[in-house]
Amino acid sequence: MRASLIQIAVDEGESVASRRRRTAALVREQAGADLVVLPELWTTGAFAYEAFGPEAEPLEGPTYEAMAKAASDAGVWLHAGSIPERTASGSGSAAGDGPLYNTSLVFSPSGDLAAVYRKIHRFGFDQGEAVLMSAGRDLVTVRLPGTTLGLATCYDLRFPELFRSLVDAGAETLVIPAGWPERRRAHWTLLAQARAVENQAFVLACGTAGTHAGVPQAGHSIVVDPWGEVLAEAGAGEEVLTVDFDPAKVAATREQFPALKDRMLGLEPPRR
Numbered sequence: 001m002r003a004s005l006i007q008i009a010v011d012e013g014e015s016v017a018s019r020r021r022r023t024a025a026l027v028r029e030q031a032g033a034d035l036v037v038l039p040e041l042w043t044t045g046a047f048a049y050e051a052f053g054p055e056a057e058p059l060e061g062p063t064y065e066a067m068a069k070a071a072s073d074a075g076v077w078l079h080a081g082s083i084p085e086r087t088a089s090g091s092g093s094a095a096g097d098g099p100l101y102n103t104s105l106v107f108s109p110s111g112d113l114a115a116v117y118r119k120i121h122r123f124g125f126d127q128g129e130a131v132l133m134s135a136g137r138d139l140v141t142v143r144l145p146g147t148t149l150g151l152a153t154c155y156d157l158r159f160p161e162l163f164r165s166l167v168d169a170g171a172e173t174l175v176i177p178a179g180w181p182e183r184r185r186a187h188w189t190l191l192a193q194a195r196a197v198e199n200q201a202f203v204l205a206c207g208t209a210g211t212h213a214g215v216p217q218a219g220h221s222i223v224v225d226p227w228g229e230v231l232a233e234a235g236a237g238e239e240v241l242t243v244d245f246d247p248a249k250v251a252a253t254r255e256q257f258p259a260l261k262d263r264m265l266g267l268e269p270p271r272r
């Protein structure tokens with residue numbers, strides 16, 4: 001299976017429309033890959049909090065349209081990263097005035113929507129995304145020929161229980177679009193390898209390059225195999241990271257070193 005992770009530079013000097021066109025062209029250039037992955041919130045930048053509201057889109061907005069077309073033009077599965085999604089209001093009476101979500105979209109090679117994942121763990125403690133966006137509640141897996149993807153986004157990487165739940169739901173390849181900051185790059189690499197080793201799964205983690213809202217991005221998108229080996233790692237700048245991997249390695253690793261079978265669930269709490 002061939003995956004291409006497009007580590008887009010998200011700099012303030014470029015308009016959202018220009019970056020959308022440029023990204024669609026980069027996706028088209030990946031014809032021949034099986035799966036293409038984009039980063040988190042690449043239209044606005046993950047730290048450009050002031051842009052979330054103004055640039056928010058309905059699910060089937062301009063990014064959806066451009067990415068559905070790019071996926072079908074290239075004939076690839078496309079994890080189109082995430083967008084700031086403006087949902088319809090709760091009453092359904094007025095479209096587009098409901099809560100915001102950090103929403104990932106996955107398209108099939110014919111350009112059909114295959115999955116929607118709304119980021120569960122919001123970043124920022126009491127600021128930024130944590131107050132501007134609502135939290136998703138649903139685990140999402142996507143069946144591709146040869147592997148099952150488990151979806152997570154950026155800060156989710158710090159929550160191992162989410163990934164265990166995805167594995168329990170059948171995930172073999174964990175796909176993590178991100179807008180991870182340079183100042184915590186060591187955590188990014190370490191956590192990507194940890195999630196791969198503990199879940200005996202491939203990890204495809206695609207970040208952004210550039211600087212927006214004064215936050216330099218880590219880049220260093222990374223692909224890790226179920227044994228924890230780094231198969232490929234990008235540098236700091238804009239880059240397409242292409243890697244060939246064998247999805248059968250998940251079952252082989254789980255069979256040869258069956259640690260997942262030794263989980264002890266439902267332990268007793270400490271006695272007082």
Ligand SMILES: O=C(O)CCC(=O)C(=O)O
Pocket residue numbers: 046122123153154155156158179180181184187
């Ligand atoms: O957890 C981190 O250090 C970065 C998370 C983040 O930037 C995000 O989720 O947008």
